[in-house]
Amino acid sequence: MLRAVLPMAAVLGLVLLLHPGQAATITTLKSLKLDVPTGDAMFPAGPGSDAINNNCLACHSADHVLNQPSLSRAAWQEVVNKMITAYKAPVSPDDAKAIVDYLVRTKGAS
Protein backbone atom coordinates (compact mmCIF):
# COMPACT_ATOMS: atom_id res chain seq x y z
CA MET A 1 0.00 0.00 0.00
CA LEU A 2 2.72 2.43 1.01
CA ARG A 3 4.60 1.60 -2.18
CA ALA A 4 1.57 2.54 -4.21
CA VAL A 5 0.98 5.79 -2.31
CA LEU A 6 4.50 7.21 -2.54
CA PRO A 7 4.71 7.41 -6.34
CA MET A 8 1.25 8.91 -6.42
CA ALA A 9 2.29 11.54 -3.89
CA ALA A 10 5.26 12.35 -6.10
CA VAL A 11 2.99 12.85 -9.09
CA LEU A 12 0.66 15.11 -7.13
CA GLY A 13 3.66 17.01 -5.83
CA LEU A 14 4.77 17.71 -9.36
CA VAL A 15 1.38 19.14 -10.19
CA LEU A 16 1.29 21.34 -7.11
CA LEU A 17 4.86 22.65 -7.27
CA LEU A 18 5.20 23.95 -10.77
CA HIS A 19 6.40 27.49 -9.98
CA PRO A 20 9.99 28.31 -10.86
CA GLY A 21 11.91 29.47 -7.84
CA GLN A 22 10.05 27.30 -5.42
CA ALA A 23 12.12 24.90 -3.34
CA ALA A 24 11.31 21.26 -2.97
CA THR A 25 10.13 19.02 -0.20
CA ILE A 26 10.63 16.02 -2.46
CA THR A 27 11.48 12.74 -0.78
CA THR A 28 10.97 10.36 -3.69
CA LEU A 29 11.53 10.49 -7.41
CA LYS A 30 9.47 9.01 -10.20
CA SER A 31 11.05 6.82 -12.88
CA LEU A 32 11.18 8.21 -16.40
CA LYS A 33 10.86 6.50 -19.74
CA LEU A 34 11.08 9.07 -22.50
CA ASP A 35 12.00 9.21 -26.16
CA VAL A 36 14.59 11.83 -27.10
CA PRO A 37 14.50 12.97 -30.74
CA THR A 38 17.64 12.13 -32.70
CA GLY A 39 17.35 14.31 -35.80
CA ASP A 40 17.56 12.24 -38.97
CA ALA A 41 18.22 14.93 -41.60
CA MET A 42 21.04 14.30 -44.09
CA PHE A 43 23.49 16.83 -45.46
CA PRO A 44 22.47 18.54 -48.70
CA ALA A 45 23.54 16.38 -51.65
CA GLY A 46 26.67 17.31 -53.57
CA PRO A 47 30.31 16.29 -53.97
CA GLY A 48 31.43 14.74 -50.69
CA SER A 49 27.96 14.44 -49.17
CA ASP A 50 28.29 10.65 -48.95
CA ALA A 51 31.51 11.02 -46.98
CA ILE A 52 30.08 13.53 -44.52
CA ASN A 53 26.81 11.58 -44.10
CA ASN A 54 28.61 8.28 -43.56
CA ASN A 55 31.25 9.55 -41.15
CA CYS A 56 29.70 12.37 -39.15
CA LEU A 57 26.07 11.48 -38.40
CA ALA A 58 26.89 8.60 -36.05
CA CYS A 59 27.88 11.06 -33.32
CA HIS A 60 25.91 14.22 -34.12
CA SER A 61 23.08 15.44 -36.30
CA ALA A 62 23.66 17.45 -39.47
CA ASP A 63 22.33 20.69 -37.96
CA HIS A 64 25.40 20.73 -35.70
CA VAL A 65 27.41 21.52 -38.84
CA LEU A 66 24.80 23.47 -40.80
CA ASN A 67 24.43 25.99 -37.96
CA GLN A 68 28.16 26.71 -37.87
CA PRO A 69 29.48 29.98 -39.34
CA SER A 70 31.42 30.10 -42.59
CA LEU A 71 35.00 29.15 -41.80
CA SER A 72 38.31 29.06 -43.65
CA ARG A 73 39.75 25.82 -45.04
CA ALA A 74 42.31 25.83 -42.23
CA ALA A 75 39.56 26.17 -39.61
CA TRP A 76 37.48 23.37 -41.15
CA GLN A 77 40.58 21.18 -41.38
CA GLU A 78 41.17 21.82 -37.68
CA VAL A 79 37.57 20.86 -36.85
CA VAL A 80 37.82 17.59 -38.78
CA ASN A 81 41.21 16.82 -37.21
CA LYS A 82 39.72 17.37 -33.75
CA MET A 83 36.88 14.97 -34.50
CA ILE A 84 39.42 12.31 -35.50
CA THR A 85 42.12 12.82 -32.85
CA ALA A 86 40.18 14.01 -29.79
CA TYR A 87 36.82 12.36 -30.38
CA LYS A 88 38.07 9.23 -32.16
CA ALA A 89 35.89 9.46 -35.25
CA PRO A 90 37.14 6.62 -37.51
CA VAL A 91 37.50 8.68 -40.69
CA SER A 92 39.82 7.53 -43.50
CA PRO A 93 42.27 10.10 -44.92
CA ASP A 94 40.37 10.11 -48.24
CA ASP A 95 37.06 10.71 -46.52
CA ALA A 96 38.59 13.40 -44.29
CA LYS A 97 39.72 15.26 -47.40
CA ALA A 98 36.29 14.86 -49.02
CA ILE A 99 34.62 16.15 -45.85
CA VAL A 100 36.87 19.21 -45.62
CA ASP A 101 36.26 19.93 -49.32
CA TYR A 102 32.50 19.62 -48.79
CA LEU A 103 32.62 21.99 -45.82
CA VAL A 104 34.74 24.54 -47.68
CA ARG A 105 32.42 24.37 -50.69
CA THR A 106 29.21 24.73 -48.66
CA LYS A 107 30.37 26.73 -45.64
CA GLY A 108 33.70 28.22 -46.62
CA ALA A 109 35.18 31.65 -45.96
CA SER A 110 38.41 33.19 -47.11
Added chain:
Amino acid sequence: MQDQDVQPSGLTRRRVLGGMGIASLALMSSPALAQQTVDLHVPGGPSKRIITTSYPQKGRMILQRSSPPWLETPFEVFDKGVFTPNDQHYVSWHWANFPGDIDVDSYRLTVRGQVNQTLSLSLKDILQGLPSFDIAAVNQCAGNSRIYEEPRVAGAQWADGSMSNAIWTGVRLKAVLDRAGVKSGAIQVRFGGLDEPVMPGAPKFLKSLTIDHARDGEVMIAFAMNGEQLPLLNGFPLRLVVPGWCGVYWVKMLNDIEVLDQPDTNYWTATGYRVPDTPNNTVTPGETGFKMVPVTRNAPRSFITNLRNGDSVPAATPATARGIAFGGDCGVGRVDLSIDGGKSWQPTQLGADQGTYGFRQWQTQLTLPARGARTLMVRCTNTRNEAQPDFKIWNPAGYMYNTIETTHVVAA
Protein backbone atom coordinates in the same frame (compact mmCIF):
# COMPACT_ATOMS: atom_id res chain seq x y z
CA MET B 1 22.99 41.35 -28.64
CA GLN B 2 19.90 39.64 -27.31
CA ASP B 3 18.06 40.22 -30.50
CA GLN B 4 15.68 37.54 -31.60
CA ASP B 5 12.63 37.90 -33.79
CA VAL B 6 10.44 34.87 -33.56
CA GLN B 7 8.36 34.17 -36.60
CA PRO B 8 7.01 31.29 -38.59
CA SER B 9 9.02 31.04 -41.78
CA GLY B 10 7.02 31.87 -44.86
CA LEU B 11 4.78 34.35 -43.08
CA THR B 12 5.31 38.06 -42.97
CA ARG B 13 6.24 39.78 -39.75
CA ARG B 14 3.10 41.92 -39.93
CA ARG B 15 0.89 38.92 -40.16
CA VAL B 16 2.77 37.30 -37.31
CA LEU B 17 2.48 40.29 -35.03
CA GLY B 18 -1.13 40.88 -35.89
CA GLY B 19 -2.54 37.45 -36.09
CA MET B 20 -0.55 34.85 -34.24
CA GLY B 21 -2.47 33.43 -31.33
CA ILE B 22 -2.67 30.22 -29.45
CA ALA B 23 -4.58 28.51 -32.23
CA SER B 24 -2.02 29.29 -34.93
CA LEU B 25 0.81 28.24 -32.64
CA ALA B 26 -0.90 24.92 -32.08
CA LEU B 27 -1.43 24.46 -35.81
CA MET B 28 2.20 25.14 -36.54
CA SER B 29 3.30 22.19 -34.46
CA SER B 30 1.93 20.13 -37.32
CA PRO B 31 4.85 19.14 -39.54
CA ALA B 32 2.80 19.84 -42.66
CA LEU B 33 2.75 23.55 -41.86
CA ALA B 34 5.50 26.11 -41.58
CA GLN B 35 7.94 25.58 -38.76
CA GLN B 36 8.36 28.44 -36.35
CA THR B 37 11.83 29.96 -36.44
CA VAL B 38 13.82 32.55 -34.55
CA ASP B 39 16.22 35.02 -36.16
CA LEU B 40 19.35 35.47 -34.05
CA HIS B 41 20.50 38.37 -36.29
CA VAL B 42 24.10 37.28 -36.37
CA PRO B 43 26.39 38.89 -38.96
CA GLY B 44 27.48 36.32 -41.51
CA GLY B 45 24.75 33.87 -40.50
CA PRO B 46 23.29 31.39 -40.44
CA SER B 47 20.84 33.33 -38.30
CA LYS B 48 17.64 31.30 -38.42
CA ARG B 49 16.96 28.52 -35.96
CA ILE B 50 13.94 26.26 -35.57
CA ILE B 51 11.80 26.70 -32.48
CA THR B 52 11.18 23.17 -31.26
CA THR B 53 8.60 21.73 -28.90
CA SER B 54 9.57 18.14 -29.71
CA TYR B 55 11.82 17.34 -26.75
CA PRO B 56 10.41 15.51 -23.71
CA GLN B 57 9.57 17.72 -20.71
CA LYS B 58 10.61 20.79 -22.69
CA GLY B 59 8.52 23.67 -23.96
CA ARG B 60 9.49 26.11 -26.70
CA MET B 61 13.26 25.95 -27.18
CA ILE B 62 15.70 27.19 -29.82
CA LEU B 63 17.03 24.13 -31.65
CA GLN B 64 20.79 24.58 -31.93
CA ARG B 65 21.49 20.88 -32.49
CA SER B 66 19.10 17.93 -32.66
CA SER B 67 21.50 15.28 -31.36
CA PRO B 68 23.13 15.27 -28.92
CA PRO B 69 20.66 17.98 -27.97
CA TRP B 70 21.63 21.61 -27.70
CA LEU B 71 18.42 23.44 -26.79
CA GLU B 72 18.66 27.14 -26.06
CA THR B 73 16.36 29.14 -23.79
CA PRO B 74 14.48 31.77 -25.87
CA PHE B 75 15.57 35.21 -24.69
CA GLU B 76 12.08 36.49 -23.89
CA VAL B 77 11.94 33.98 -21.02
CA PHE B 78 14.50 36.09 -19.12
CA ASP B 79 12.09 39.04 -18.93
CA LYS B 80 9.50 37.01 -17.05
CA GLY B 81 11.38 36.54 -13.79
CA VAL B 82 14.71 35.50 -12.33
CA PHE B 83 13.95 31.78 -12.23
CA THR B 84 13.85 29.94 -15.54
CA PRO B 85 10.97 27.47 -15.85
CA ASN B 86 12.22 23.89 -15.91
CA ASP B 87 10.65 23.27 -19.30
CA GLN B 88 12.73 26.11 -20.77
CA HIS B 89 15.98 25.53 -18.86
CA TYR B 90 18.64 25.16 -21.55
CA VAL B 91 19.97 21.72 -22.50
CA SER B 92 23.48 20.67 -23.59
CA TRP B 93 24.96 17.19 -23.98
CA HIS B 94 28.38 16.15 -25.24
CA TRP B 95 27.56 12.56 -26.25
CA ALA B 96 24.36 11.23 -27.83
CA ASN B 97 24.51 8.00 -25.88
CA PHE B 98 22.48 8.59 -22.72
CA PRO B 99 19.37 6.77 -21.49
CA GLY B 100 15.78 7.96 -21.80
CA ASP B 101 14.70 5.23 -19.42
CA ILE B 102 15.78 5.60 -15.79
CA ASP B 103 14.48 3.40 -12.99
CA VAL B 104 14.67 5.18 -9.66
CA ASP B 105 14.71 1.94 -7.64
CA SER B 106 17.82 0.47 -9.22
CA TYR B 107 19.77 3.73 -9.75
CA ARG B 108 22.99 3.90 -7.75
CA LEU B 109 25.58 6.61 -7.12
CA THR B 110 29.02 5.12 -6.51
CA VAL B 111 31.65 6.88 -4.39
CA ARG B 112 35.04 5.24 -4.78
CA GLY B 113 38.78 5.79 -5.08
CA GLN B 114 40.74 7.34 -2.22
CA VAL B 115 38.05 6.72 0.38
CA ASN B 116 37.89 4.56 3.47
CA GLN B 117 34.66 2.93 2.34
CA THR B 118 33.30 2.61 -1.17
CA LEU B 119 29.66 3.65 -1.25
CA SER B 120 26.81 2.58 -3.50
CA LEU B 121 24.00 4.96 -2.64
CA SER B 122 20.39 4.49 -3.73
CA LEU B 123 18.23 7.51 -4.45
CA LYS B 124 16.40 6.75 -1.22
CA ASP B 125 19.72 6.88 0.66
CA ILE B 126 20.33 10.33 -0.80
CA LEU B 127 16.85 11.84 -0.60
CA GLN B 128 15.89 10.40 2.78
CA GLY B 129 19.20 9.68 4.47
CA LEU B 130 21.05 12.98 4.17
CA PRO B 131 20.08 16.55 5.04
CA SER B 132 19.02 18.56 2.00
CA PHE B 133 19.40 22.27 1.29
CA ASP B 134 18.41 24.76 -1.40
CA ILE B 135 20.58 27.13 -3.41
CA ALA B 136 19.78 29.50 -6.26
CA ALA B 137 22.39 29.34 -9.00
CA VAL B 138 22.80 30.19 -12.66
CA ASN B 139 23.77 27.26 -14.86
CA GLN B 140 25.64 28.85 -17.76
CA CYS B 141 27.56 27.10 -20.53
CA ALA B 142 31.14 28.36 -20.88
CA GLY B 143 30.28 28.95 -24.54
CA ASN B 144 27.21 31.11 -23.92
CA SER B 145 27.05 33.95 -26.51
CA ARG B 146 29.77 32.32 -28.64
CA ILE B 147 27.80 33.37 -31.73
CA TYR B 148 28.78 37.00 -30.98
CA GLU B 149 32.53 36.44 -31.14
CA GLU B 150 34.17 38.40 -33.96
CA PRO B 151 35.62 36.71 -35.92
CA ARG B 152 33.26 33.77 -35.51
CA VAL B 153 34.57 30.48 -34.15
CA ALA B 154 33.41 26.87 -34.40
CA GLY B 155 31.40 25.32 -31.60
CA ALA B 156 27.83 25.46 -30.34
CA GLN B 157 26.48 28.67 -31.84
CA TRP B 158 24.74 29.80 -28.68
CA ALA B 159 23.18 33.23 -28.55
CA ASP B 160 22.55 34.41 -24.97
CA GLY B 161 20.31 31.53 -23.92
CA SER B 162 22.68 28.80 -22.78
CA MET B 163 22.11 30.09 -19.28
CA SER B 164 19.28 29.40 -16.88
CA ASN B 165 18.62 30.01 -13.21
CA ALA B 166 16.92 27.69 -10.74
CA ILE B 167 16.54 26.95 -7.07
CA TRP B 168 18.34 23.66 -6.73
CA THR B 169 17.58 21.17 -3.98
CA GLY B 170 19.98 18.43 -3.04
CA VAL B 171 22.55 17.21 -0.57
CA ARG B 172 26.00 18.55 0.11
CA LEU B 173 28.74 16.78 -1.81
CA LYS B 174 30.80 17.22 1.37
CA ALA B 175 28.32 15.12 3.34
CA VAL B 176 28.59 12.29 0.82
CA LEU B 177 32.38 12.47 0.76
CA ASP B 178 32.47 12.53 4.56
CA ARG B 179 30.30 9.43 4.69
CA ALA B 180 32.78 7.62 2.44
CA GLY B 181 35.74 9.04 4.39
CA VAL B 182 38.28 10.81 2.20
CA LYS B 183 41.81 9.48 2.68
CA SER B 184 44.74 11.81 3.21
CA GLY B 185 46.52 12.36 -0.08
CA ALA B 186 43.30 12.95 -1.99
CA ILE B 187 43.69 15.96 -4.29
CA GLN B 188 40.77 15.90 -6.73
CA VAL B 189 37.29 14.48 -7.11
CA ARG B 190 36.12 13.31 -10.55
CA PHE B 191 32.52 13.10 -11.62
CA GLY B 192 30.89 10.96 -14.29
CA GLY B 193 27.33 10.34 -15.47
CA LEU B 194 25.36 7.84 -17.51
CA ASP B 195 26.28 9.47 -20.82
CA GLU B 196 28.74 7.45 -22.89
CA PRO B 197 30.66 8.25 -26.07
CA VAL B 198 29.36 6.77 -29.29
CA MET B 199 32.75 5.77 -30.73
CA PRO B 200 35.00 3.22 -29.03
CA GLY B 201 38.01 4.89 -27.49
CA ALA B 202 36.43 8.33 -27.43
CA PRO B 203 36.81 10.11 -24.09
CA LYS B 204 33.95 9.60 -21.66
CA PHE B 205 32.67 12.93 -20.38
CA LEU B 206 34.20 13.49 -16.93
CA LYS B 207 35.04 16.64 -14.95
CA SER B 208 36.99 17.12 -11.75
CA LEU B 209 37.14 19.60 -8.90
CA THR B 210 39.88 20.05 -6.33
CA ILE B 211 39.22 18.24 -3.05
CA ASP B 212 38.87 21.57 -1.22
CA HIS B 213 36.30 22.86 -3.71
CA ALA B 214 34.41 19.56 -3.54
CA ARG B 215 34.24 19.90 0.24
CA ASP B 216 33.34 23.60 0.40
CA GLY B 217 29.82 22.81 1.58
CA GLU B 218 28.16 24.57 -1.37
CA VAL B 219 28.78 22.06 -4.15
CA MET B 220 25.58 20.06 -4.33
CA ILE B 221 24.33 16.73 -5.59
CA ALA B 222 20.96 18.03 -6.79
CA PHE B 223 17.81 15.96 -7.17
CA ALA B 224 15.36 18.80 -7.77
CA MET B 225 15.10 22.16 -9.45
CA ASN B 226 12.36 24.68 -8.74
CA GLY B 227 10.55 22.14 -6.58
CA GLU B 228 10.39 19.36 -9.17
CA GLN B 229 12.57 16.40 -9.96
CA LEU B 230 15.09 17.22 -12.68
CA PRO B 231 13.91 16.92 -16.28
CA LEU B 232 15.64 14.01 -18.02
CA LEU B 233 17.53 16.36 -20.32
CA ASN B 234 18.80 18.42 -17.38
CA GLY B 235 20.33 15.36 -15.74
CA PHE B 236 17.64 13.30 -14.01
CA PRO B 237 17.88 11.89 -11.42
CA LEU B 238 21.03 13.54 -9.98
CA ARG B 239 23.34 16.25 -11.21
CA LEU B 240 26.22 18.11 -9.71
CA VAL B 241 25.59 21.81 -9.01
CA VAL B 242 28.77 23.88 -8.72
CA PRO B 243 27.49 27.34 -7.76
CA GLY B 244 29.29 30.15 -9.60
CA TRP B 245 31.13 27.81 -11.98
CA CYS B 246 30.51 27.04 -15.65
CA GLY B 247 27.88 24.46 -16.54
CA VAL B 248 30.47 22.01 -17.87
CA TYR B 249 31.20 21.07 -14.25
CA TRP B 250 27.55 20.38 -13.50
CA VAL B 251 27.74 16.69 -14.47
CA LYS B 252 24.33 15.28 -15.39
CA MET B 253 22.90 11.83 -14.58
CA LEU B 254 25.65 11.68 -11.96
CA ASN B 255 26.37 8.08 -11.01
CA ASP B 256 30.10 7.99 -10.29
CA ILE B 257 32.28 9.99 -7.91
CA GLU B 258 35.94 9.06 -7.80
CA VAL B 259 38.35 10.57 -5.29
CA LEU B 260 41.79 10.88 -6.88
CA ASP B 261 45.30 11.09 -5.42
CA GLN B 262 46.77 12.08 -8.81
CA PRO B 263 45.76 14.93 -11.14
CA ASP B 264 42.91 13.99 -13.46
CA THR B 265 44.34 13.43 -16.94
CA ASN B 266 41.10 12.71 -18.80
CA TYR B 267 40.48 14.75 -21.96
CA TRP B 268 37.65 16.93 -20.61
CA THR B 269 39.62 18.01 -17.55
CA ALA B 270 43.16 18.10 -18.93
CA THR B 271 42.63 19.23 -22.55
CA GLY B 272 39.11 20.44 -23.33
CA TYR B 273 37.44 23.66 -22.25
CA ARG B 274 40.55 25.84 -22.32
CA VAL B 275 40.90 29.64 -22.40
CA PRO B 276 43.94 31.91 -22.66
CA ASP B 277 45.44 32.79 -19.28
CA THR B 278 45.14 36.50 -20.09
CA PRO B 279 42.99 39.32 -18.65
CA ASN B 280 39.32 38.55 -19.45
CA ASN B 281 40.58 35.40 -21.24
CA THR B 282 40.95 37.61 -24.30
CA VAL B 283 43.54 37.51 -27.09
CA THR B 284 43.85 39.04 -30.55
CA PRO B 285 42.76 36.68 -33.35
CA GLY B 286 45.90 35.04 -34.73
CA GLU B 287 47.91 35.73 -31.58
CA THR B 288 49.95 32.78 -30.28
CA GLY B 289 52.23 31.95 -27.39
CA PHE B 290 49.81 32.36 -24.51
CA LYS B 291 49.25 29.76 -21.81
CA MET B 292 45.90 27.95 -21.78
CA VAL B 293 43.99 27.25 -18.57
CA PRO B 294 40.66 25.53 -17.84
CA VAL B 295 37.42 27.48 -17.74
CA THR B 296 36.29 27.69 -14.13
CA ARG B 297 34.09 30.39 -12.64
CA ASN B 298 31.43 32.48 -14.32
CA ALA B 299 32.09 36.14 -15.04
CA PRO B 300 29.65 38.99 -14.31
CA ARG B 301 26.96 39.62 -16.92
CA SER B 302 23.82 41.70 -17.35
CA PHE B 303 21.10 42.05 -19.97
CA ILE B 304 18.26 44.39 -20.81
CA THR B 305 15.27 42.09 -21.15
CA ASN B 306 12.32 44.38 -21.91
CA LEU B 307 13.84 46.38 -24.80
CA ARG B 308 15.24 44.72 -27.89
CA ASN B 309 17.29 45.85 -30.84
CA GLY B 310 15.11 47.88 -33.18
CA ASP B 311 12.49 48.71 -30.56
CA SER B 312 10.94 52.14 -30.58
CA VAL B 313 10.93 54.13 -27.33
CA PRO B 314 8.98 57.42 -26.94
CA ALA B 315 11.37 60.42 -26.93
CA ALA B 316 11.38 62.86 -23.99
CA THR B 317 9.13 60.54 -22.02
CA PRO B 318 10.08 58.46 -19.00
CA ALA B 319 10.24 54.76 -19.81
CA THR B 320 11.20 51.68 -17.85
CA ALA B 321 14.25 49.57 -18.60
CA ARG B 322 14.67 46.30 -16.76
CA GLY B 323 16.63 43.11 -16.98
CA ILE B 324 18.71 40.53 -15.21
CA ALA B 325 22.28 40.34 -13.96
CA PHE B 326 24.52 37.88 -12.23
CA GLY B 327 27.86 38.38 -10.55
CA GLY B 328 29.54 35.16 -11.65
CA ASP B 329 30.96 33.37 -8.63
CA CYS B 330 29.85 36.13 -6.24
CA GLY B 331 26.89 38.44 -5.93
CA VAL B 332 25.78 41.43 -7.99
CA GLY B 333 27.25 44.64 -6.57
CA ARG B 334 25.57 47.10 -8.91
CA VAL B 335 24.09 47.38 -12.37
CA ASP B 336 24.48 50.60 -14.36
CA LEU B 337 22.71 51.70 -17.52
CA SER B 338 23.98 53.99 -20.25
CA ILE B 339 21.66 55.66 -22.77
CA ASP B 340 24.47 57.36 -24.69
CA GLY B 341 26.58 54.45 -25.88
CA GLY B 342 28.71 54.21 -22.75
CA LYS B 343 29.72 57.89 -22.31
CA SER B 344 27.79 58.22 -19.06
CA TRP B 345 26.19 55.72 -16.71
CA GLN B 346 23.29 55.84 -14.31
CA PRO B 347 22.67 53.43 -11.43
CA THR B 348 19.70 51.07 -11.48
CA GLN B 349 17.63 49.64 -8.64
CA LEU B 350 18.32 46.02 -7.83
CA GLY B 351 15.47 43.64 -7.12
CA ALA B 352 15.34 41.20 -4.23
CA ASP B 353 18.49 39.18 -3.59
CA GLN B 354 17.32 35.59 -4.10
CA GLY B 355 20.76 34.03 -3.79
CA THR B 356 24.38 35.01 -4.41
CA TYR B 357 24.77 32.83 -7.48
CA GLY B 358 21.41 33.45 -9.10
CA PHE B 359 20.01 36.05 -11.47
CA ARG B 360 19.09 39.36 -9.91
CA GLN B 361 16.57 41.66 -11.49
CA TRP B 362 17.39 45.34 -12.04
CA GLN B 363 15.16 48.20 -13.13
CA THR B 364 15.40 51.92 -13.82
CA GLN B 365 13.64 54.82 -15.49
CA LEU B 366 15.20 56.32 -18.57
CA THR B 367 14.31 59.32 -20.67
CA LEU B 368 15.72 59.47 -24.17
CA PRO B 369 16.13 63.23 -24.73
CA ALA B 370 15.44 63.57 -28.45
CA ARG B 371 14.34 61.59 -31.46
CA GLY B 372 16.89 59.40 -33.19
CA ALA B 373 18.94 56.25 -32.84
CA ARG B 374 20.08 55.55 -29.29
CA THR B 375 22.51 52.99 -27.94
CA LEU B 376 21.63 51.49 -24.57
CA MET B 377 24.24 49.59 -22.59
CA VAL B 378 24.05 47.71 -19.32
CA ARG B 379 26.97 46.84 -17.06
CA CYS B 380 27.15 44.57 -14.02
CA THR B 381 29.80 45.12 -11.37
CA ASN B 382 29.99 42.19 -8.98
CA THR B 383 30.59 42.29 -5.23
CA ARG B 384 34.33 41.83 -5.84
CA ASN B 385 34.23 45.04 -7.87
CA GLU B 386 34.80 43.24 -11.18
CA ALA B 387 32.89 44.97 -13.96
CA GLN B 388 31.97 43.66 -17.40
CA PRO B 389 34.52 44.86 -19.98
CA ASP B 390 33.62 47.33 -22.72
CA PHE B 391 35.85 45.61 -25.29
CA LYS B 392 34.95 42.51 -27.27
CA ILE B 393 35.98 39.29 -25.58
CA TRP B 394 37.63 36.90 -28.03
CA ASN B 395 39.43 33.60 -27.65
CA PRO B 396 39.86 30.68 -30.07
CA ALA B 397 37.15 28.46 -28.58
CA GLY B 398 34.65 31.22 -27.84
CA TYR B 399 34.38 30.82 -24.08
CA MET B 400 33.59 33.24 -21.25
CA TYR B 401 32.04 36.03 -23.33
CA ASN B 402 30.88 38.79 -20.99
CA THR B 403 31.31 42.01 -22.96
CA ILE B 404 28.90 44.80 -21.96
CA GLU B 405 25.65 44.25 -23.87
CA THR B 406 24.42 46.87 -26.31
CA THR B 407 20.80 47.42 -27.39
CA HIS B 408 20.06 49.73 -30.31
CA VAL B 409 16.68 51.47 -30.00
CA VAL B 410 15.00 54.37 -31.75
CA ALA B 411 13.62 57.31 -29.78
CA ALA B 412 10.47 58.34 -31.61
